[in-house]
Amino acid sequence: SQQGEEDPQALSIQEGENATMNCSYKTSINNLQWYRQNSGRGLVHLILIRSNEREKHSGRLRVTLDTSKKSSSLLITASRAADTASYFCATPSGTSYGKLTFGQGTILTVHP
Amino acid sequence: NAGVTQTPKFRVLKTGQSMTLLCAQDMNHEYMYWYRQDPGMGLRLIHYSVGEGTTAKGEVPDGYNVSRLKKQNFLLGLESAAPSQTSVYFCASSYPNEQFFGPGTRLTVL
Numbered sequence: 001s002q003q004g005e006e007d008p009q010a011l012s013i014q015e016g017e018n019a020t021m022n023c024s025y026k027t028s029i030n031n032l033q034w035y036r037q038n039s040g041r042g043l044v045h046l047i048l049i050r051s052n053e054r055e056k057h058s059g060r061l062r063v064t065l066d067t068s069k070k071s072s073s074l075l076i077t078a079s080r081a082a083d084t085a086s087y088f089c090a091t092p093s094g095t096s097y098g099k100l101t102f103g104q105g106t107i108l109t110v111h112p
Numbered sequence: 113n114a115g116v117t118q119t120p121k122f123r124v125l126k127t128g129q130s131m132t133l134l135c136a137q138d139m140n141h142e143y144m145y146w147y148r149q150d151p152g153m154g155l156r157l158i159h160y161s162v163g164e165g166t167t168a169k170g171e172v173p174d175g176y177n178v179s180r181l182k183k184q185n186f187l188l189g190l191e192s193a194a195p196s197q198t199s200v201y202f203c204a205s206s207y208p209n210e211q212f213f214g215p216g217t218r219l220t221v222l
């Protein structure tokens with residue numbers, strides 16, 4: 001069962017533009033994470049936002065969480081060609097033990 | 113620190129053959145996971161372990177077995193490979209929230 005669903009499925013922008021990806025989930029959570037996957041590589045953790053946080057920043061990344069709407073967004077500012085990757089949101093699943101349910105991801109392409 | 117490593121990186125099997133994928137982590141994490149990633153399906157959890165000697169089923173466990181004899185190692189076995197098991201397999205470890213992923217094993221079953 002899919003907990004997080006990203007939107008859009010694909011996004012194509014020019015270098016220097018901002019990229020926004022959205023994630024919606026179905027059940028109450030205590031945190032939400034975002035991961036990046038470069039082509040042919042493993043996922044890399046970007047940021048974790050807790051349910052009592054509305055917004056969090058890390059470098060050029062800005063994540064928001066709206067628990068009332070069960071949604072999160074990831075904003076990448078001043079994007080670079082190196083940001084080209086797939087981006088996944090992930091939420092705790094089942095009885096947790098660190099288990100995560102991943103969305104299907106947003107494929108971001110940044111053109112130089 | 114090597115983080116999470118996986119062997120092999122690539123493998124081609126014939127239907128019915130068996131193989132074992134090895135995952136090793138050097139971060140002393142209690143929790144370890146095996147996922148498969150298929151186009152359009154995202155990552156799906158196969159099995160996981162919450163500590164040495166423990167294993168549990170994930171979302172898609174059928175056709176796979178696992179073992180965690182040592183804390184740093186998590187093995188994924190395919191006893192009789194099927195074409196439906198063609199996929200990219202990722203191992204990850206965590207404690208407690210952030211997961212660290214290996215580079216993946218690309219498996220093709222003919």
